[in-house]
Amino acid sequence: MIRPIVLWGAEVLEKPSEPVSNITDAEIKLVQDMIETMYKAPGVGLAAPQVGVSKRIMVTDATGGEKKNHLLTILNPEMVAAEGEQFEEEGCLSIPGFSAVVARPKKIVLRGLDLNGKEIIFEGSDLLARAFSHEIDHLDGKFFLDHLSFIKRDIIKRRIRKLIRQGKWE
Ligand code: NI
DSSP, X not given: OOOOOOOTTOGGGSSOOBOOOOOOHHHHHHHHHHHHHHHHTXXXXXXXXXXXXXXXXXXXXXXXXXXXXXXXXXXXXEEEEEESOEEEEEEXXXXXXXXXXXXXXXXXXXXXXXXXXXXXXEEEETHHHHHHHHHHHHHXXXXXXXXXXXXXXXXXXXXXXXXXXXXXXX
């Protein structure tokens, strides 16, 4: 089931998400829906708070579903190593219509759980590292905007607030 994507301004996106302590049918259904929602968008990553659920769950597919076996589901992800730097244009499904060049690590190693509760280690570079970093930000209540200079961030926030006032932010 495709779930509506929550947009910037919603409280659920501005607070740290709760760690997952039990993997029940609800978490499994949530992950299935997040995967469908991510591919439909289309996007290369999605975090649970973006569908309104404050849990530390993220899905990524740096190929956007173009290639098989690139789909990752990670619960309670933690960044255990980060290396290098990359600068690319980046957007967010919760901030449609806006993008900016954001500095991210070139390589990231994550530790988390899969849907069976088994500990997994994942290494991502380039776009996958960017997605890892971006989705972990969501789980911590942050946006790519928080990586920009005050001036750039302020310009985008003013434009979003204007869209909200006009009733065009949905
Ligand atoms: Ni995002």
